[in-house]
Amino acid sequence: MPRHYEDTETRRRQVAEAALRTIAEDGVARFTSRAVAGRVGISDGTLFRHFGSKEEIVLEAMRLLEQEIEAGMVDSGDPMEDLEQFFHHRAAFVGEEGSVGRLIFSDELIHLAGDEGRQVVEGWRRRSVGFLIDRLQRLHAEGQLRQDLDVPAMSMLVQGALLTFAMQASLGRAGSREDVRRRVVHAWRTLMKVLTP
Amino acid sequence: MPRHYEDTETRRRQVAEAALRTIAEDGVARFTSRAVAGRVGISDGTLFRHFGSKEEIVLEAMRLLEQEIEAGMVDSGDPMEDLEQFFHHRAAFVGEEGSVGRLIFSDELIHLAGDEGRQVVEGWRRRSVGFLIDRLQRLHAEGQLRQDLDVPAMSMLVQGALLTFAMQASLGRAGSREDVRRRVVHAWRTLMKVLTP
DNA sequence: CTCCATAAAGCGAGTGCTTGCTTGCAAGCT
DNA sequence: AGCTTGCAAGCAAGCACTCGCTTTATGGAG
Missing domain, CATH: 1.10.357 (Tetracycline Repressor; domain 2)
Structure with a gap:
């Protein structure tokens, strides 16, 4: 299966949106980096290529x-x-x-x-x-x-x-x-x- | 150092109260079985002698x-x-x-x-x-x-x-x-x- | 147009840490 | 003696995060 590539800027926005959806639909307890990555369609390893930490993800979501x-x-x-x-x-x-x-x-x-x-x-x-x-x-x-x-x-x-x-x-x-x-x-x-x- | 012994009934009440205090003072994120046990003054192993699970602890606290x-x-x-x-x-x-x-x-x-x-x-x-x-x-x-x-x-x-x-x-x-x-x-x-x- | 070097983005196994919970055994109460 | 309570070490699972390596996009040279 061919990989899908997107640049960091796009991914950061997608991840922030996915984080909000995850919190809203699954609750804070299930708000894990894997869950967010899965929602975007990337591996959790890739997720941390675009964000330095989970804290950064929350902050980006807050900015939205x-x-x-x-x-x-x-x-x-x-x-x-x-x-x-x-x-x-x-x-x-x-x-x-x-x-x-x-x-x-x-x-x-x-x-x-x-x-x-x-x-x-x-x-x-x-x-x-x-x-x-x-x-x-x-x-x-x-x-x-x-x-x-x-x-x-x-x-x-x-x-x-x-x-x-x-x-x-x-x-x-x-x-x-x-x-x-x-x-x-x-x-x-x-x-x-x-x-x- | 001599150990202090209490019966299950007493411990259950102490643990439930400690759980509420932990949630109130330390927040949900730090509400762990170890933290609650420490507040009561027992080991976390002992805690699970009086409670079957963390869920039970929360329920007992709710009853309070x-x-x-x-x-x-x-x-x-x-x-x-x-x-x-x-x-x-x-x-x-x-x-x-x-x-x-x-x-x-x-x-x-x-x-x-x-x-x-x-x-x-x-x-x-x-x-x-x-x-x-x-x-x-x-x-x-x-x-x-x-x-x-x-x-x-x-x-x-x-x-x-x-x-x-x-x-x-x-x-x-x-x-x-x-x-x-x-x-x-x-x-x-x-x-x-x-x-x- | 082709080739190839480079950078960016992806993967998934792995790391160290914390958590809820278990277990083997010691220590006290009755 | 036996039953309850205690401890400390340990376990499996899940977590955020890292790393070595692969795959794709890009773009300039030939």
Whole structure:
């Protein structure tokens, strides 16, 4: 059988994607270098020709996720629209992509990714919370949100709602894409009812 | 040096507690039979005299948690009081006991606990959600909760708030016991403001 | 167009380490 | 004496990772 050849750049992307799929579908316990290599269709020996360590693979996979995470944080000028955009994007993302929830929740994986991985995840958290607080603050100051609630409390409600989606995806009980989207819309309506005067 | 002898019953309890402490303090990745044995002060060989497998250890540890989980679900006759009790108890529990969050979030651990472990965790979830829905339903019917919100949506808000505590504990950023308790009280006040007319 | 040297990518056996678990025997309790 | 509990060494399996060698792509010289 003839071998199939690809250059390092292509392989690195394929491996990072395969790593995310493996984590999402098989779980962290079965996330081994052999499994990832098998998914790409190369031997585990070849895998380590393109990556120096398993830690590097996790970091590359994180970089793939990072783009998606950043994409959810836009600045349209209207804080309310930003917030809605953020909530929908993030909820759909963590609700559909099972690997995200596992990555964030699994100290196992973060431990695997080393100090650098820990910093990456911590960075995501800080940026996301910062974004949330900022938009809520502005809306609160404009009087568009209930004045008897403080901003951190409202932030907790929004984060909590997002966590329920991550949790469901992590437990594999997310349902179809359409189903997730419907629940996201409903959750957002509920939050609006609850946060606005 | 003289050996210290304990009967199986005592050792099983000690081991289960040590397992929870190990998961909470060292993380799932370092939760090995040797580490647990070392914490108890016995060799890993002795550990397997009292337990048939690591899976059994996890199940025994789960049984320890189960008592605490059940303790949070009382029936005082007043649904609102039940709900408040439940929220405070559960939030303080998952917020202070880091192992709970890790246990619930880690598919690694659940995978380790086998089918029986998966059923145990699924049972917790079902019972907890059932409890929540039941009390909310009754309060909603009595008109004590906002009629423009549906019960599942309110349940999501409560669960979400609880998840934020589990998440913080799992990430090791819980803070002191007093600190957690203060935030729990604040979260409950926020929920009440938001759910009642 | 052919030939061949070189580099890149692939393979799979092998290495050392850790893990869950076993076993042979010693040490204490009853 | 016998039963339980303990230890330390050891085992097979699985892991991340290495290495020697093979196979393919490339590209310039003849």
